[in-house]
Amino acid sequence: MESTTSTIAVPSHSLLLSPTRWRKVLPIASSRSDTSSAQPSTLRLLLKVSRSPYQQIRKRLYQSPNSAANSHPHGYIIGRTSPDSERTLEGRPLAPVESIMDMRLICAFLLLALLQQCSAESLSTTPDGSIQAIAQGPDSISLYWRHEGRSAKVFVNGQPRGSLEPNPAGPYSSKTIGSLLPNTFYTFAVGESSPTVTERTWAKLPAQESFDLLVIGGTASGWAAAVVGARMGMKVALVESTNRLGGMTSNGLGAVDMRNMAHSNGAFQDFRERVIEFYGGGEGRKLEPRVANAILKSMAYEQSCLSLFMKVQVTGAIREANCVRGAIVCDTISGAKGRLYAKVTIDATDCADFAATAGVEYRVGREPRTDCEPHAGYIYFDDAAQTILPGSTGCADAKVQSYAYLMTWKDYGDRPAPLVERPASYSPEDYTYSPEWAKTWNATSGVLPNSKFEINQHPFGIDKPGINFDYPCADAKRRCEIDAIYRERALGYLYFMQNERGHKNLGLADDEYLDSNNFPPGLYVREARRVIGEHLVTECEVTNARQYFHADSVGIAEYPMDSHAMEELRAPDDRLDKGEGEMYLSAFTPWSQVPYGVIVPRCVEGLLVTTAVSATHVAYGTLRLEAVRMSMGQAAAVAARLAITRGVSLRCVNPAWIQDSILSQHAYIYWFSDVTPMTRHFKAISFLGARGVLVSEPFRPDSALTEQEALAAVDRLVRLEGGMPQQIELQASQAEMPVTRGLFAKWLVQSKARVDATWRAAVARQSYEDVAPGSPYFEAVEALRAHRITPSLFANYKPGLFQPEAPMTRADAAQAIYLAHRAYAMSH
Template identity: 35%
Template sequence: MVERSNSMQARHADVVILGATPGGIGAALAAARRGRKTIMIEATPYVGGLMTSGLGMTDIHSLDAAGSVFREYASNVLNHYIETYGPESEQVVHCRQGLRFEPSVAKTIFARMMGAESNLETIVSHELVSVEKEGDSLTSITVRPMGGGSETVYRADVFIDATYEGDLAAKAGVPYSLGRESRDEWNEEYAGTLYQNFRTKEVLPGSTGDGDDRIQAYNFRLCLTKNRSNQAPFVKPASYDRNDYASLTEDVSAGRVKGFSEVCNTVMIPNGKTDTNNYHYCLCSTDLPEENQDYPEGSWAVRDRIVKRHREYIQGLLWFLQNDEELPEWFREDSRQWGHAADEFEDTDHFPPQIYVREARRIHGEYVFTENDARRAPGLGRSPIHYDSIASGDYGIDSHATRKREPIGQNIALEGFMAIGFLTEIYQIPYGSIVPQRVDRLLVPVAVSATHMGLGTIRMEPCWMQIGYAAGVAADVSLATRRHVRDLSVDRLQDELLADKQVITYLKDEPWGTETSKAVQYFGARSFFPGYEAHPDEDVTVAQASQWIAISRLLPGGKQLPCLPATAAILPAGADMGPKAPKQEPTPEQYWTDQPYLTAAMARRWSQVAARVMNAPQGEWFAGEKETVTRGQFLNALYGFLRTARQH
């Protein structure tokens, strides 16, 4: 990485990415691995966003809906702890298959993954100054060192805005939203003004569902420890204001708060450290509602002021918990067990450098992802199906508070602080949500096109990382096919993503990463399955196979697909067919009622004709001694023919 522009004032790359967040890293790895010259530019001195800045407890339920680059990252984390401490070590147990990690480990893993790519260059400490467009097409961006210095122009064929704030999209003229939509705008049940008891999920009076411009609260994800030998003390900031925290004394007296970890949520990660977050049941924790309103559209000077306020607020909170004399001694003693992990964030006084921007701008894209896209679709056994799915998400919709403590919250709720994980399903993320309106040659995988409620589940780093990866693959497909990212073949993009083991359709009964899973996921995005099960090991009926062929003729590459033979009793050429009395044989209806399942012999005949007319290899899809064909086998063959045709 370099920290100053070189003497060259204009540079060109295939793909230029703004923002070295996990979403940006995912995009950069995807593009660079496909041979594209890729430059990633970051405003801060740090790479990795929140994942290297304290967020060590991965916000997904499991790896089931994750694929490609995030699985690779998690595998690298697990291998790090195995190789460093041994396979039976407590560190391996605490890393939970790579889903929990220390900030320094995340930094090491990302550096290793990025350093392996010769086509990738990362430039840090540079800010966006301006953009150039030809008509609607973004053609270049100009950046300069954060501390001042000469400007450099970067031209590219595809740009990717992976910033948390959507800065490049905004500068390029992409329309966007801030704040919260009302219930009525997108028919979202939990949108707008809401007071919820976070424990019971009961909705309280005052929940009018009105929209507004409020931004959910930010904080920092701290890395703390009880290990005295690796502890740096909490520091009282010069701006300390006890009034910020005084309400906690009453909470403690009333029994609403019973210790340090009921103010600061201390989730354990390896080596006795924590990912310390806001405690969701405490009304005065590390979040700072209302004081981030100017951040999304603010200059860097404005943002720095807001970051400083949040940092000093949290420093003051930690000092208060250990030292305020109105807190009981037992509480202060409990708090004094904790300190910053001394071997983390050593260049920033053990405090994470990146503020947690949970939400900022949300672009207006070709599709707007809403609360309803992550809930059970009426009439289906799953979330809504998206033809253009590029990734899957698995985190309950939530939002942090948008208002400070107030009487209407009844010492139970902060307005805007809500979660409906009990209603959230594993969902698909459509390509249209990262394709902005009005501006071409640009993809936006982090500040995606979503409502406040929709972003409430997408906004998790593993999800952003996978969407970023899809954006990087889309950039490559755009370049390879010489089509704008807006106009590229979604099917071709999905072929590439599935080849890289991205999960575009989650299914309970098809293991991740198999050959059949590619076909099943692809057709899952074509509404072949009404729920989360494809039943790939069940025998396929001729009725189902015929229907699938008919639908597939409408898909790119499928117009030449032949019908199934009208009978399973066709003799090979050269065999004498007579004597034969067709009128004495069963009717077609009776014939297929008696023989409802597709036979392997019939499937082989069909695939031989399909391979010939589509100029494709026949494959061994129906080889073996089994007389019937499974659903997975037939879909695998069908997908193979479509994919081959699209590559021609």
């Protein structure tokens, strides 16, 4: 067996339970294709690991849709000793994890567990933010250091590289290190004994290159699509016009918009776990922008087949007829132009500019009020009472909700905060009715770690409605003009608080956005174009979500449908609304499924859209949150991989294939309050839930299934497969009785036999000691076994026995139905 030397860093959480936590740290000061110059550093270790078994373990931890493991109907949870772990890998039984690791791997895992702190070293910021490194190009990185009146030497990869002197103009001194190699990691230290930070230069824009997946826009959905696509082995290019990743996640939206953190899943959950790790606890709900940016970058940097082209603008689409083949791009620093070809392209931008260029149809503005859109159109809304107010006409228009710059402020305590200059357009009347600081959204809901605040106060704060109606389709010049207005509006709010309200202790956080004067570079474009997709999400579909089952679900949404105002509220007096167009529909928004069709644009091939998705204005409010966007990006990457490997168009990708993969990546396509990715048979429960099978809330996975529930479940299965359910009448006394395994097997097989002839085949041999040929359950039990549904999948497994009189648990029933239905679902 061939062995190679691998550089491995620590997954910060359980090696067994977090498949996306693996971190491959490439050698410092070397390009990703050259490992010869790896240098030792504190808490980093080169382990000589046998490549073949290592990859087998990793395959079980994180499976691509084409892996043998993932094509088997049973999921994998490594390290489990219950019957649920009796699965197969490439057709062979899986032994307990202890027997498939040789001693070298066991030692490697133990060493990795001892080296967890090395993960912090791979970030571009120290925990306190006193040292930060920010890439500025393919050949340069800027280093920032809180000098506190001192001078210090700069070390790059352990070698001296000049010094930093005190900066009389501010708390940070900076130095841009040039002549670096593209796409290369560098470590930085300031002083002999300082902590280190790690940053990577970007890839150099080629004149022409081909990729499997091209992602346009490093937004939350774009970041997720690129990272997940690269994890699945695709060659990925990510094009972003700034030098930050994650969209609003790293541009000021530090207070996570999620009502119930139990809904956290998939790519967002992976990111959130790392936030919790960074801060040493908490929910991962509140984070600083510099921390978000550092973590998002590190997760992208882990993927050796992901090329980041930052500060690059897309100038055109490469098309063949109605099929997108790539994009024409331009480096905004050097002016170099390039043509990036791809088998699949994802437009993850806020405004869907690329999709529009490629010929995708879209909507801008508000639909009219209808029975299906009761809160659409021109509206005044009372958030407290959740009622529509007089004056609301419901008329459609082309207006879009207000944008804003979400600044990050800091409370400097007894020290004076850095004061901002009075903006040229400043008018105190814009903020006169703003609440006192302690009552603002910023000071109540926007509190961040380290005495910081997300600034998102509206009305009478940073929003300025009415000036951005043309923004979605405007050219770059006009957008810059609108950007400038919003920038002045935001700084005017700070000036007002510092000078009119006397809060001299509040100011821009001096350790945020160090390369853009402590001001976020990204405008919060809450809504712009919305593409016309294969599925249009409507308000009533969200409000009545429990009445719909989306078999094509690729995620969940849960934040209230909302909209910021379309017109400024000048004199509130006793008004109950916050301005025309503003609404927060908390009473009308349960959690809902996200259908695959919302990211598949009509009529154009080779393209997915993951931010400006297909929804009405009202419904878009529950889809525009960063966590949901990450889910849609994750699903898009999986769909791209499947389209490429199976040779089908994106609109012909079977959503069941996508679900099969993203469920293994711990994503949600349906939600139960008592079911998590660690729940036994999670994949089966979720897969069926999306289709309306066994959907009681809570799910109660370990409770016995009643006879009534069993009949309803198998009847639903038959209807899903195009048949008519069997007519079995239960006495009232029977309905709530636990169904036995034998009776459940009989009903399930009878139901499947109505729609699939392979379930009618006669069975001649006995497989279980307790189900003899004369048993009323014999044929059903043997039919299940012929279709690889055995009692080893059920609770309290006893070898050689079926236990036909034992009660069937709800989780075990879900697993059996899922396996019975899977072949149909994967082929229809």
